[in-house]
Amino acid sequence: MEQEIIIQIKDADSFYGPKQILKNVTLDFQAKTVTALMGPSGCGKSTLIRCLNRMNDLIPRFRFEGKVLYKGIDLYAKDVDITDLRREIGMVFQKPNPFPKSIYENVAYGVRIQGITNREFIDGIVEESLKRAALWEEVKDRLHEPALSLSGGQQQRICIARALAVKPHVILFDEPCSALDPIATAKIEELITELKKNYTIIVVTHNTAQAARVSDFTAFLYLGDLVEFGPTAKIFTVPQDKRTEEYLTGKFG
Amino acid sequence: MLTEKMAELKHRLIEYATLVEGMINKSIKGLLEKDENLLEDVIEREEPKANNYDREIDETCTALIAQFEPLAKDLRTVVMIFKMNKDLERVADHAVNISESGLFLIVRPLVKPLDDIRDMAKTASLMLKDSIDAFVHENAALARDVCDRDEIVDQIEDKILEDMANFIREKRDGIRRSLHLMRVANNLERVADISTNICEEVIYIVEGKDIKHHKGDATDPTTGI
Numbered sequence: 517m518e519q520e521i522i523i524q525i526k527d528a529d530s531f532y533g534p535k536q537i538l539k540n541v542t543l544d545f546q547a548k549t550v551t552a553l554m555g556p557s558g559c560g561k562s563t564l565i566r567c568l569n570r571m572n573d574l575i576p577r578f579r580f581e582g583k584v585l586y587k588g589i590d591l592y593a594k595d596v597d598i599t600d601l602r603r604e605i606g607m608v609f610q611k612p613n614p615f616p617k618s619i620y621e622n623v624a625y626g627v628r629i630q631g632i633t634n635r636e637f638i639d640g641i642v643e644e645s646l647k648r649a650a651l652w653e654e655v656k657d658r659l660h661e662p663a664l665s666l667s668g669g670q671q672q673r674i675c676i677a678r679a680l681a682v683k684p685h686v687i688l689f690d691e692p693c694s695a696l697d698p699i700a701t702a703k704i705e706e707l708i709t710e711l712k713k714n715y716t717i718i719v720v721t722h723n724t725a726q727a728a729r730v731s732d733f734t735a736f737l738y739l740g741d742l743v744e745f746g747p748t749a750k751i752f753t754v755p756q757d758k759r760t761e762e763y764l765t766g767k768f769g
Numbered sequence: 770m771l772t773e774k775m776a777e778l779k780h781r782l783i784e785y786a787t788l789v790e791g792m793i794n795k796s797i798k799g800l801l802e803k804d805e806n807l808l809e810d811v812i813e814r815e816e817p818k819a820n821n822y823d824r825e826i827d828e829t830c831t832a833l834i835a836q837f838e839p840l841a842k843d844l845r846t847v848v849m850i851f852k853m854n855k856d857l858e859r860v861a862d863h864a865v866n867i868s869e870s871g872l873f874l875i876v877r878p879l880v881k882p883l884d885d886i887r888d889m890a891k892t893a894s895l896m897l898k899d900s901i902d903a904f905v906h907e908n909a910a911l912a913r914d915v916c917d918r919d920e921i922v923d924q925i926e927d928k929i930l931e932d933m934a935n936f937i938r939e940k941r942d943g944i945r946r947s948l949h950l951m952r953v954a955n956n957l958e959r960v961a962d963i964s965t966n967i968c969e970e971v972i973y974i975v976e977g978k979d980i981k982h983h984k985g986d987a988t989d990p991t992t993g994i
Binding site: 705706709725728729730748749750752753 | 770828831832835836837838
């Protein structure tokens with residue numbers, strides 16, 4: 517496997533007002549792999565993933581110290597265009613949140629706001645993105661129906677297609693299956709495994725079994741500390757830290 | 770996801786089995802043809818390779834259970850592969866034992882002709898090969914057939930034991946050579962035994978039936994019926 521590091525987090529501290537959330541986290545993400553961020557509620561995993569495309573900037577009194585390097589570029593530098601950044605590093609959220617528009621328009625949205633109007637070009641992007649999100653066959657005959665008429669699992673795949681349409685390199689998933697039933701969950705997990713051939717995937721999950729199934733690398737966070745990071749097969753069989761062992765055997769969390 | 774991992778795991782086990790089967794054949798060939806190089810190859814080059822497979826398959830099985838929570842046939846397969854891995858590691862040890870005794874024997878006069886060792890090795894080695902084929906093709910009928918052949922190997926071993934006892938009684942000489950030859954026979958008998966174990970494991974994967982300790986008389990391990 518080619519070992520290209522695409523994102524580096526260096527000495528990251530983050531605060532909501534006076535409360536420190538992340539404590540001196542340093543972590544590298546390898547390109548075209550799936551990394552799971554796991555830990556009990558309040559461990560800082562969602563805060564951490566949101567630092568990677570500066571989603572936390574929208575939260576009042578949020579403060580970040582340290583560095584996040586994406587392909588060597590500091591994401592928190594003053595001249596970084598956040599819109600460009602989020603095009604490169606897309607995100608899929610916990611609850612499916614399609615726009616109240618048609619299936620087609622949801623996927624086309626990111627392309628349109630770039631000022632592109634060529635219909636054929638947009639048609640191509642919509643089809644390709646829906647195919648990559650494993651949804652095309654289910655919706656190709658009803659592209660102009662409202663996205664909100666789809667099932668929860670399909671809506672989540674619409675959101676994935678919408679993220680893919682702007683050609684990102686990294687996709688962040690924040691608890692992508694917590695609002696889905698087991699069958700829709702299995703589909704999303706399969707999709708994540710498929711997507712890693714072309715994209716770098718980072719998944720936040722409190723579901724340890726899901727982290728075990730989908731990821732190549734796992735980071736375990738606890739009370740804002742990065743307790744342990746390593747290949748998933750190792751973390752789930754011979755964790756090195758006592759806290760990881762206790763979390764995985766259900767002693768807390 | 771699990772399907773691909775299972776296929777990879779099976780593939781590794783088959784590679785390991787092929788290596789180990791080759792080790793047994795080579796150790797016997799080295800003995801029969803008095804080829805020191807073959808015997809040393811088994812001990813020095815192939816055994817370390819076998820150990821690497823053993824470690825790797827152990828780790829993969831453990832990780833697969835931890836990560837994918839296999840169930841039903843998948844679970845039976847992973848657990849049985851875990852056992853087969855141990856079985857193959859033992860077979861590799863037997864190949865080394867045969868090679869060590871072979872190195873002692875090939876530079877000394879024969880205590881007896883090796884025809885029965887040749888026959889025994891042929892049967893044991895075919896049992897091993899068929900047990901792996903039964904695993905590859907999930908062929909329970911072949912697996913049962915292998916179990917039935919165990920008796921043949923046992924009989925040859927008894928005959929060799931008898932010959933050795935007679936030889937020592939008559940000649941009062943060549944005791945070390947006799948013991949080494951007996952060791953070869955005994956190790957081949959173990960290979961046949963282990964092949965039947967592998968076959969019992971194959972039957973458990975394919976049919977979910979436990980035939981250990983009461984051959985052919987299948988019992989459902991969950992109900993005991």
